[in-house]
Amino acid sequence: MGKVTAGYVLDQTGLGHAFQDVEPVRELHTTYQQVRDQIVHQLKTDLASGDFFKYGEYIGEIGSMFIGIGEVKAAVIGTTYGAKLVESIQLASLATK
The missing domain is CATH 1.20.5 (Single alpha-helices involved in coiled-coils or other helix-helix interfaces)
Structure with missing residues (x-):
């Protein structure tokens, strides 16, 4: 059996009509990608600067997710x-x- 795609599943379940207007989803995805790219760029810039205070801020932020x-x-x-x-x-x- 080949690879099952989302389109195939939607067609088989009859839910394809629910996703006819996908433009808002595309816009949301594009916005997500732009924000993600900005965050990654800022992270790379901060870490490349050699500023140890920035390192501490990132360690604190990441640590706060777990502690x-x-x-x-x-x-x-x-x-x-x-x-x-x-x-x-x-x-x-x-x-x-």
């Missing part, structure tokens, strides 16, 4: 408790000397 504020808060609280624990251990070791 939410809840994780950051938990890390801060964990660090605070960890620092208090280390301080307590140091005080205990000084008290035993």
